[in-house]
Amino acid sequence: MNPEPSPLVVHLTDDAATALFGEDLLLALQIGDCVALDGDLGAGKSTLSRAFIRALADDPDLEVPSPTFTLVQNYDLKIPVAHFDLYRLSDPSELDELGLEEALADGICLLEWPGKAGRALPKNRIEIQFQFASDGGRDLVIHAPEAKLARLRRVDEIRRFLQTNGYGDAHRRHLTGDASNRAYEHINPADGSARLVLMDAPKRPNGPPIRDGKPYSQLVHLAEDVRPFVAIGQALRQRSFAAPEVLAQDLDAGLLLLEDLGEDGVLDAQGKPIAERYRASAACLAAIHDTPFDREIVIPGGHRHTIPDFDRAAMKFEVELLLDWHLPWKRGGQSATAEERSRFLAIWDQLIDELAGSDTSIVMRDFHSPNIIWRDARQGHDRVGLIDFQDAMIGPSAYDLVSLVQDARVTIERPLMDQLMADYLTARAKKPDFKEAAFLKSWAIMSAQRACKLNGLWVRLKERDGKPGYMRHLPRTLWHLSVAFEHPVLAPLRNWCIEAGIELPESPA
Incomplete structure (x- = not known):
């Protein structure tokens, strides 16, 4: 039997600290x-x-009456909240009538005077005991199951990080999370100064060894902590590209306080691409690819980050997602045969051989709409704010152009796709050693590589991780694969897909 985890104790000096x-x-x-x-x-x-x-409602003036006489007050917010006050509860059985179980099914319950409930409360509840402290403040002693307590420890750790760096009174609001272990918050300083962004990215736990004694993250060169983000951002800013400045950091804890580049993106209110902003992004990308980057970067504190290569092993491991996840899903559980797998990997060995001598540069890896901030008041490439570049590698520059013009989450119609390609190629052609035909071949290969990865990844997120929402992107990324197949170098892979029964649409719809 696992011992009960030690409680979390939080000292609050006054009502303002309690509200925070x-x-x-x-x-x-x-x-x-x-x-x-x-x-x-x-x-x-x-x-x-x-x-x-009030924080959940994002309304500091919201009326929140005490439920002393009503016993429960319900709030229909983005996450429903039921606020219970059991001081006048006659019998624990009345909780059924008040709807505690129903409230927990799709929301959160805050419950005062829990002693009145007897044994009627969930065993996995979070218990917060308020105790008066000698300095006039209060101590909170928090008991909870370990998984819940870990979440509470993390938010307390972040608050102490903010206090250490002069933002102890700041208001925090969730901004976003992604498919990794990263989350982001808006930090609003109490003095009304400019809003900041906090990156919460604890060190990535190593998964089980998959190949050559390495977990998936190491095989495909994913950042395992925040140091690569700090390093790549520093290198970008030194070359006059708009990456957020790091204002405070705790590298071991995985906490960064960042400049807020803004909220505008490259999509309109309907989620459609804004051509002007995409074209500016393509021009910025061409400038990045024409700029030399040091492979080894030293960041404050002396840590050295070496930008990894987008090597054969990483490319092949990513495309195997199509074999391991998409194909069995498509076939109702039937996996690829040994012969199909052998042919598929042999084709990819040949395609990777074709990349020899291709144009290489720093590869941002996910240069697409979620990671591009539009800064309308700026000029030139400074209008294009860059985020989420911690997984950058050295590899075929075409990969980033694929990420942009074949945006995995947004449909870029063919006319705009072709325009962006033309803009990029025109900008790169100013360099006398840039070879367009070789670049277009590498673009087709990297388009197919990225599409194979994504068409497997969406299924893995659904089947393994319980995130079916990503499947809405599948028709689009299958179409991207069919566009890649327009180049003759991809004929062997196209034929393999046809024989394997993978359907390739003629449009992203």
Whole structure:
């Protein structure tokens, strides 16, 4: 039997600190969490609850009445919240009538005076005990299952990181997360100064060894901590490209406080590409690829980051996602035969051989709409803000152009795709050693490589990780594969796909 984890103890100096903790608590909770708030009158339970609900509503003036007489107050927010006050509860059985179980099914419950509930509360609840402290503040003693307690420890660690760096009174709001272990927050300083962004990226845990004793992240050269982000961002800024400045850092904890480049992107309100912004992004990308980068970068503190190569092993391991996930899904569970796998990998060995002597540069890896910030007030390449570049490699420059013009998450119609290709090629042609025909061949190969990876990845996210939403991109990335097949160098792979039964649409619809 596992021992109960040690409680988390948080000291709060006053009501303002209690309200901030209520806001921070929002960043740690998930649907289905029940938070039992226990303590004497005036200890801060209602202060915390009001701050939590107002933060979730993003409305500091929202009326949050005490549910003392109604027993429960429900808030229909982006995550529903039920605020219970059980002080007047006559019998624990009344909780069924109040709808506790239903509220937890699709929302979060904050529950004051939990002692009145007897054994009716969920066993996996979060218990917060409010205790008066000798300095006039209060101590919170928090008990919870380890997985929930880990979330609470992390938000407390971030608050202490902000305090250390002069932003202890800042208001935090969730910004976004991605398919990795990274999350982002908006940090709003209490003095009204410019908003910042916090990157929360704890060191990536190594998965099981898959090949040659290495986990997946090492095989395909994914960043395992925040140091590559700091290094690549520093190199970009030194070359006058718009990567966010790092204002504070705890490299071991995986916490970075960053300049906020803004919220505008390259898509309109309907999620369609804005041609002017995409064209400016293509010009910026051409400039990046025409700029030399040192392979080894030294960042403050003396850490050295070596930009890895986009090598044969990484390319082949990524395309195998098509074999391992897409093909069995397409065939109702039937895997590729040994002969099919052997032919597929042999074809890719030949295609990678064709890349010999191709134009190489730093490869940002995911140069597409989610990672491009539009800065309308700036000029030239400074209009194109760059984020999410920690997985950068040295490899065929064509890969980044594929990422842009064949955006995995947004349909770039063929006329705009062709325009972006022409813009990029015109910019690169100013260099006398740039060979367009060789570049277009490498573009087709890298287009197929990226499409094979993605068409397997969407299925893996659905089947293994329980994230079916990514499957909406599948028709688009299958179309991208068919576009790559227009180049004659891809004929063997095209024939393999046809024989394997992989359907290639003529459009992204």
